[in-house]
Amino acid sequence: DLPGAPAVDRQVVAFEEALRVARRAGLDPDLVHLANSAAALSAPRTRFDLCRIGIALYGVDPFGATGPGGFGLHAAMTLRTSVVNVKRVPAGTGVSYGPEHVTDAPTTLALLPLGYADGVPRASGGRASVWLGGRRCPVVGRIAMDQCVVDVGDLPVAIGDPVVVFGPAEGDQNPPTVGEWARWADTNPHEILTGIGARVARDHLHERTRTS
Template sequence: MTETALLPTAPLRAHAQIDLGALRANVRALRERASGARLMAVVKADAYGHGALRVARAAVDAGADWLGTATPEEALVLRARGGLPASTRIMCWLWTPGGPWREAIEAGLDVSVSGMWALREVVRAARGAGRPARVQLKADTGLGRNGCQPGDWEELVGAAVEAEGAGLLRVTGVWSHFACADEPGHPSIALQLTAFREMVAEAERQGLRPEVRHIANSPATLTLPESHFDLVRTGIALYGISPSPEVGTPADFGLRPVMTLAASLALVKHVPAGHGVSYGHHYTTPGGTTLGLVPVGYADGIPRHASGAGPVLIGGKWRTVAGRIAMDQFVVDLGGDEPEAGAEAVLFGAGDRGEPTAEDWAQAAGTIAYEIVTRIGTRVPRVYVDDEHVNEQPDG
């Protein structure tokens, strides 16, 4: 996991500044929207590139009731190294056969089960651990990814009831995931809510009494209060990025982006008209100008698809990537301006200083802002501001 605890004493080639004060404010704002439901802070994929250990602590400090990861390995690291209260509930949901079920049970994790093979493995692991597993049954209500199909649900629930009766597990949750909650009014939303209610009712009919029922992701948390049930799972919204840019900006939802990505210019130089720039010469200078070299590239997670389009703030002005983004660097046409080497180039941030946002880069690359922040690689250190744990031993 990417962890840089304190601001460095020497200039960095590039860094991703993580504003934990903004993150805590986002948690509080999302809790207010949760209609009284508890809140899960989703910190999978190294907290969407923000650094899972620091983010998890900040989210719990701000009132998150649960933490969520995709893989059990992510959850086990959080439990072992996160510095979290022992009472913090952590759920993980992306399992494959032979996974670390026993380690998860012994660590007190909530594990997700979508089919009979997984239930058999978790029961076997619970016997070996000598303690019951905490299991959440996932229903496929229409997304078509993980989760148990309605036609197989009765069998899975029945087997879970039997295992619970034998003291091998406790069904702590029934859950699902939306396909199109970022498109308010999409007909699949109502269909999935109906299917979820029916599958919860079947579980209860067979005698299960889960602690939490949950289907709401970030967009549903923000726009669909009838989906909140007992728990909402907030991922991208936690990091201050709108899950539905067509519906509202982060500010519209009371959120603030947490990550600012910046680099130091490595070189500024004069070139004549007609000078080719970067591989393939897809950009040539229209006149005599100055070029600035930004020392990050696709090895750092800067999307190559944003070549010729990605925006950067330098010296208070928006610039655009000139030519192709390379592995370690890209060039901007400074239009004759002459900032010094070492001047700051802000690729994206909250936007309130005039800088581009992750959404601007998503538009330039033809993708979503989720991918922009998550893909920033380990060569880019994270530095944390407004961190209430700055006097603790750094992680990693």
């Protein structure tokens, strides 16, 4: 929920009083700022001379919405990988360490070369999903340091197929959002975004190159 107007008003009044006290003491700041992403989007009274935009720069709703919010934000970061192995397994097959997950029917498992050393949160194992083969497929078993396993059911998945771990919805694609990964890992979107490891290649795309 958006912060209540009375609470914001009290914060602004307290801030303005602090400014008056500072100026009476001889301090005269060139710039005055109070608003983070949430305040900048929802509480104009907090903006003063500038705003300290953080999470909103990544297109993530600071109020926790996991899908498109009411502020016109568009996710600015996508985490992609590809399938490196595919294996058809029978019911009763243990997956990853433990095993904490055992298949309950014949299925196909896809191996992804991303793990918690790359920023895929270990705590999200058994909850998370990725976009693969035109649908969301669950991450099963424990997430390892360098890899994780996805259950693709009967999808005709092959080595080299593209995978979106998180990113914006585009066309008929509906990959998980950063907000969803944060919920699956019991953390906040900031940790998901800043946790992507150095082994993950960075491609910086401008809008004109994305759409050309």
